[in-house]
Amino acid sequence: MEHLQDPPAATCPGIRRITTPAGDPAWLVTGYAAARSLLADARVGRSHPDPDNAPRFSDSMLLGRPWGTVRTERTEHARMRRLMARAFSSGQSEALRPRIQEMTDRLLDELSGLPRPADFHQAVSQPLPALVIAVLLGVPAEDRDRFRRWSDDWTHAEDHERARSGMENLRAYMTDLVAAKRGRPGDDAISDLLSVADGSGEVTEAEVVALATTLLFAGNETTVAAIDKGVLLLLGHEQAREAVWRDPALAPAAVEEVLRARSPMPVDPATEQLGIVRYAHEDLDTGGAGIRAGDLILVRKLDANQDPSVFPDPERFDVARHPNPHLTFGYGPRYCPGAPLARVELQVLFSTLPRRFPGLRLANPGEPPRRQPGRLTPHPEHLLVTW
Structure with a gap:
């Protein structure tokens, strides 16, 4: 890894050499x-060819180390995507739309009874994705507060002990749930994955636990952030x-623009340069940059979504923008399998709000x-609204 100590100079537009918060080049x-x-x-x-000496973005549980092995990553990734496709297909997500509408209506009923101004983040943004993913995976609704708290702990970029505890608690909970569903399967994604494990041996029970935990x-986390951002953007642009x-x-076009646009919340210095963490498995020449095998690559999808060569007037929040080929859900073989479900959740919420809250507006x-500090996902401390 000698080349990591002697990084080349900045190169072409759209790719540059930086030093990460952990002190490593990327x-x-x-x-x-x-x-x-x-x-x-x-x-x-x-994955990384030499994981013990891999450059890091930070010491966080999510981004502090490589995952998997170079030799098997590609085939393992393809296999796990096939399994996730069973749970996250467009058809499955659309089939959940009526249930998601019911959950949304119930949360908005509760919001309407709160004193004003009310905290939209606490009342709607946080509980809705937790309820939806609980239904998809067959997690008992009464457990949602626990797994939401553990999920929240896992995203801490600076409190590593809290992040580790959140990850371990989620994994332990999911281990127990998978074992329970083996004895009493239901109509949910975990039971479906277990049937594959039993029928073909394509996946082990330990892999079902890991996949369900992920x-x-x-x-939960990414959809919470998208809802908060959507409320801020829509209510902040008259x-x-x-x-x-x-x-x-x-609403569907507005959702795509919400996904593309930057959040109005202040940037957290701890995660300012954070992007999708990747490692080069071979020497690459991308856009003229001499990326070498083992180099850390941080892909800033939010910055790419502001590229004026693709998105005219990118700083303008335009709910009728078309086309809108944003990269928020990724691209190619690693395109986010949860994209259809996230879209349905956001579409249901933002098409229901105008009917239920015609006078909805930001309280301030x-x-x-203010953004919750030290978090990998941008959650506000409070998101106050009135109507």
């Missing part, structure tokens, strides 16, 4: 074309709000909420 990718190319490149992965975490509130059929317009 390539920061912010251009759309380079980001899309690297996200789809089979020579780039989450789905429980990822399906023209966009008026358009969607006048015609809720614009022009004053972005």
Whole structure:
């Protein structure tokens, strides 16, 4: 790994050399074309040829070390994606739309009874994804507060003991749940995965636990952040709000713009340069950058989504933007399998809000909420709304 101590100078637009918060060199990718190319490149992965000496972004539980092995990562990733596709297909997500609508209506009923201003983050953004992923995986609804708390702990970038505890608690809980479902299967993704394990041997019970733990975490945290961002953007831009509130059929296009746009919340210095963590498995020449085998690559999808060569006037929040080929869910073979479910959740919520809360507005317009510090996912301390 000698080359990591002697990084080359900054190179082409959209890719530059940086030093991570952990003190290691990395390539920061912010251009759309380079980001899309690297996200789809089979020579780039989450594993590292020398994991003990791999460069790091930070010491966080999620980003502090490589995963898997170079020799098997590609085939293992393809196999696990086939399994996840069973739970996260577009058809399965659409089949859940009526249930998601019921959950959304119930949470909005509860919101309407709260004193104003009310905290939308606590009342809707946090519980909705937890309820949805609980239904998908067959997690008892009464356990949602526990796994939501553990999921929250896991995202801490600076409190490593708290992050480790959250990860271990989630894994232990899921181990018990998988064992219980083996004896009493239900109509849920975990039972479905167990039937595959029993029928074909394609997946082991330990892998079902690992996969379900990841789905429980990822399906909750990222959607919470997207809901918060959507509320801030839609209520913070009067023209966009008026358009969607006048015609809720614009909600699907508005959701895509929410996914593309930057969050109005302040940036956390601890995660300012954070991107999708990847390692080069071979020497690459992407956009003129001399990326070498073993190099750390941070793909900033949010920056790529602001590339003016792809998104005209990228800083403008335009709920009718078309086309909108954002990279928020990734690209190529690593495209997020949970994208269909996340889209359904966001579409249901943002098409229902205009009908249920025609006067919904931010309680403190022009004053972005403070971001919870040291978190990998951008959650506000409070998201106060009134109506």
